Amino acid sequence: MRKIYKIEVDCAHCAMLCEREAAKVEGVGSAAINFMTQKMTLELEDGADEKKVLKAVIKACRRIERGFDIEL
Amino acid sequence: MKRKHKIMLARIIASAAATLVLNLIPLEGIPRLALFSAVYLAIGYDILFDALRGILNRRFLDENFLMAVATVGAFSLAIYSKSGDYNEAIAVMLFYQTGELFQSIAVGKSRRSIAALMDIRPDYANIEDAGELIKVDPSEVAIGTPITVRPGEKIPLDGIVISGNSSLDTSALTGESLPRSIGIGEEAISGCVNLSGVLRIRTTKEFGESTVSKILELVENASSRKSRSEKFISKFARVYTPAVCASALALAVIPPLIFGEWLLWLYRALTFLVISCPCALVISIPLSFFAGIGGASREGILIKGSNYLETLASVDCVALDKTGTLTRGVFEVTDVIENRIDREKLIEIAAHAECASSHPIAKSLISAYGRDIDRSRVKDIEELGGMGIVCEVDGVRVSVGNRKLIKDAPEYVGTRTAVYTSIDGEFAGIILISDIIKDNSRDAIASLKRIGVKRCIMLTGDSDAIAREVCRELGLDEYRASLLPADKISEVEALLSDKGKIAFVGDGINDAPVLARADIGIAMGAMGSDAAIEAADVVLMNDDPSGIAKAIGISRKCIRIVKQNIVFSLAVKFGCLALVAFGFANMWLGIFADVGVMVLAVLNAIRALKTD
Numbered sequence: 001m002r003k004i005y006k007i008e009v010d011c012a013h014c015a016m017l018c019e020r021e022a023a024k025v026e027g028v029g030s031a032a033i034n035f036m037t038q039k040m041t042l043e044l045e046d047g048a049d050e051k052k053v054l055k056a057v058i059k060a061c062r063r064i065e066r067g068f069d070i071e072l
Numbered sequence: 073m074k075r076k077h078k079i080m081l082a083r084i085i086a087s088a089a090a091t092l093v094l095n096l097i098p099l100e101g102i103p104r105l106a107l108f109s110a111v112y113l114a115i116g117y118d119i120l121f122d123a124l125r126g127i128l129n130r131r132f133l134d135e136n137f138l139m140a141v142a143t144v145g146a147f148s149l150a151i152y153s154k155s156g157d158y159n160e161a162i163a164v165m166l167f168y169q170t171g172e173l174f175q176s177i178a179v180g181k182s183r184r185s186i187a188a189l190m191d192i193r194p195d196y197a198n199i200e201d202a203g204e205l206i207k208v209d210p211s212e213v214a215i216g217t218p219i220t221v222r223p224g225e226k227i228p229l230d231g232i233v234i235s236g237n238s239s240l241d242t243s244a245l246t247g248e249s250l251p252r253s254i255g256i257g258e259e260a261i262s263g264c265v266n267l268s269g270v271l272r273i274r275t276t277k278e279f280g281e282s283t284v285s286k287i288l289e290l291v292e293n294a295s296s297r298k299s300r301s302e303k304f305i306s307k308f309a310r311v312y313t314p315a316v317c318a319s320a321l322a323l324a325v326i327p328p329l330i331f332g333e334w335l336l337w338l339y340r341a342l343t344f345l346v347i348s349c350p351c352a353l354v355i356s357i358p359l360s361f362f363a364g365i366g367g368a369s370r371e372g373i374l375i376k377g378s379n380y381l382e383t384l385a386s387v388d389c390v391a392l393d394k395t396g397t398l399t400r401g402v403f404e405v406t407d408v409i410e411n412r413i414d415r416e417k418l419i420e421i422a423a424h425a426e427c428a429s430s431h432p433i434a435k436s437l438i439s440a441y442g443r444d445i446d447r448s449r450v451k452d453i454e455e456l457g458g459m460g461i462v463c464e465v466d467g468v469r470v471s472v473g474n475r476k477l478i479k480d481a482p483e484y485v486g487t488r489t490a491v492y493t494s495i496d497g498e499f500a501g502i503i504l505i506s507d508i509i510k511d512n513s514r515d516a517i518a519s520l521k522r523i524g525v526k527r528c529i530m531l532t533g534d535s536d537a538i539a540r541e542v543c544r545e546l547g548l549d550e551y552r553a554s555l556l557p558a559d560k561i562s563e564v565e566a567l568l569s570d571k572g573k574i575a576f577v578g579d580g581i582n583d584a585p586v587l588a589r590a591d592i593g594i595a596m597g598a599m600g601s602d603a604a605i606e607a608a609d610v611v612l613m614n615d616d617p618s619g620i621a622k623a624i625g626i627s628r629k630c631i632r633i634v635k636q637n638i639v640f641s642l643a644v645k646f647g648c649l650a651l652v653a654f655g656f657a658n659m660w661l662g663i664f665a666d667v668g669v670m671v672l673a674v675l676n677a678i679r680a681l682k683t684d
Contacts, residue, residue, distance in 0.1 A: 004288075010176055012358035016298075016306065035358065036183050036366045037191075063129045066122060067076065 003050070006071040007040045009033065009061075018061040018068060025060055027053040040070065074180070080173045084166060087115035091162050105151065108158035116143060116165035134313065135349045139168055142345040146659060149339055164346055164663045171667035175355060175674050182363065182678045192244045192263040192284055194228035211279040218274050221266045230262050230282045231273035238269035245287065246372040246614035263287060286605050287613075290374055299378035301634050305357045309350055316348035316649075323653060339659075340652055346662035347648045352641040356673035357634055363680035364630030371683050372613035373623045380609040383592050384627040388572030390525050390620065391564055393586075394532035394542060396579035397596055398617060399507040403432050403489070405440035406508075410482050411501030418501045422493050424450050424465045425472040433491065436505050460492075468496050487541040509545060516617035517546050523621055523628075526572070531560050531586075560586045577620055579604065594620060622683070630680045637673045644669045 009015045015035040022031035022040070027048030032041045044053060054070055061068040090111045099107065113120075116139075123140035146161040196207040198220040205220055210228040213219060218234060221227050227240070239251040242264045251267055254260060260273045263284035279285055324341035328334045361378035368375050375381050395401045408415040423441035426434035427450055438445060453463040460473010471477050471494045481499045484490040488506040492499070517528055530551040532539050539553035552563050564586055567574045576583075576590035579597055584607035587593030595608035597615030605611055612619040648665045651657040 011355050013354035016358055036362045
């Protein structure tokens with residue numbers, strides 16, 4: 001399942017790092033961040049719990065940029 | 073300015089003011105240390121915190137770490153040497169924070185201007201329910217549902233207009249500023265904004281399959297394919313920071329073992345750390361690519377990733393498909409020759425004879441006639457495969473076809489398609505039909521030449537005579553005629569062996585494999601064609617071939633900016649590092665160099681947004 005989220009990320013380099021970290025989260029097949037439009041596309045693996053995955057993604061990304069957030 | 077920017081600005085101003093005041097008050101010893109420490113923490117606590125967190129998360133040696141070590145070190149030195157000069161540590165934090173704040177605001181501003189333009193996602197569709205219009209989510213609308221689009225609203229789904237006339241603003245999709253008029257029976261493409269009249273549209277696609285969804289998907293995923301420069305910078309950052317930290321350590325330990333003066337060398341090592349911060353590079357390089365892709369999409373040029381932007385910039389050979397790319401791909405009646413009867417009458421009869429055919433030539437005859445066809449005038453239509461049509465129009469025997477059908481006709485020799493006509497067994501005239509070259513094809517080729525593309529080659533399935541004519545008219549370098557679709561691939565492969573990059577431009581309808589095989593596949597006139605959007609690396613939303621040169625121009629500018637930033641930042645950094653190592657610079661210069669370079673690099677990167 002592919003979903004697009006509105007996110008908040010402040011620097012372009014952090015966005016690249018966040019992308020890499022988000023892809024490593026369990027339940028995420030692939031992750032892409034568009035810094036210009038502030039959108040994150042996540043390919044969720046089948047059977048993954050969206051809420052849990054998002055929580056883990058936020059946690060992983062905040063390790064890189066404190067201000068990272070996903071608007072729901 | 074966002075709330076967090078305002079808070080930061082307040083912190084910077086307050087800390088700067090406090091530092092000034094503290095310098096005016098004569099304070100000594102512990103009270104002085106306590107007050108200066110308070111200011112230092114007020115301006116830098118988040119950096120210290122992030123540095124600590126970085127270490128805990130095993131992500132050492134990022135810019136926060138460098139700043140934290142340098143300022144804490146400078147502060148400790150001031151305590152140890154009892155100089156009481158804590159200004160340096162505070163100044164470094166102040167300037168660093170100011171630079172970050174400036175960067176964040178500038179980037180946010182340019183980002184919003186792009187995001188607003190790329191925001192083509194329709195929020196709702198109006199459907200009729202018991203005589204009233206209600207707003208529903210576009211993804212819930214089934215195929216075949218009539219929807220209403222009022223002036224000022226976005227068309228939410230692809231469909232056919234069933235009532236109303238209006239003009240559409242397609243600029244968000246195509247970059248084309250002229251509105252396009254639309255009426256009953258015409259295709260309405262989602263993502264366009266309805267300007268003047270109320271339109272009722274019967275949807276032909278679900279939201280997920282509509283043009284607007286396809287484009288959004290493309291735009292929003294554009295950043296996932298990384299360019300070599302970006303990969304270089306990530307790798308560079310991974311090697312660079314540990315390397316400068318090691319150098320700083322060496323600078324702090326080795327020279328004093330020889331010359332003594334431990335404090336002096338420690339200070340130089342800390343300054344070294346301040347200067348070495350790689351933010352200018354790591355921030356500005358990805359930003360340049362984002363800005364370049366964003367700027368291009370504002371012009372109706374969608375680039376699927378920054379790696380393609382990079383390849384596009386080094387294109388020096390462009391292969392173009394003829395039909396649909398350089399020509400309109402629709403046949404038009406261009407002339408009538410050898411006519412024995414009035415030309416209007418001839419076209420009228422030929423159009424009626426062809427009224428049941430769906431062949432492109434029949435369509436061109438019907439559109440040349442321009443009025444409604446009265447089918448009751450036509451009887452006994454007989455289609456002779458490979459020759460033409462024989463029938464009765466107004467009770468008279470009519471033949472329309474090639475020369476095999478009408479043997480006594482004079483032969484036409486030339487580059488256009490000839491339609492021979494006979495009425496009542498007598499030859500009546502030849503209607504010449506050809507594919508019309510697009511108005512701006514010539515300029516498009518000229519501008520490709522102007523920006524330094526070495527070869528422009530046309531690939532076509534048409535005959536040699538037609539290809540030569542088009543090639544001459546447009547000023548192309550070479551052409552390859554009578555190609556089957558598979559031949560186009562082998563032609564492109566033959567060109568691939570050359571040094572520069574080759575771009576193939578097609579309309580995406582039957583040349584998807586060729587688009588995929590070239591270094592860069594550029595699809596044209598993609599509005600409404602999913603196959604093209606999928607197959608190509610670069611998508612030109614409108615069917616104007618001058619977009620090719622524009623796309624190459626934009627990518628070259630972007631790459632130029634990236635290179636400028638890499639060279640400029642590294643030159644300043646290494647220059648300053650050398651100055652510090654030999655003792656010609658202090659920490660003040662260090663922070664000026666660091667923040668200054670970052671601000672300039674960011675401003676330069678934002679320039680990639682402007683496309684003209």
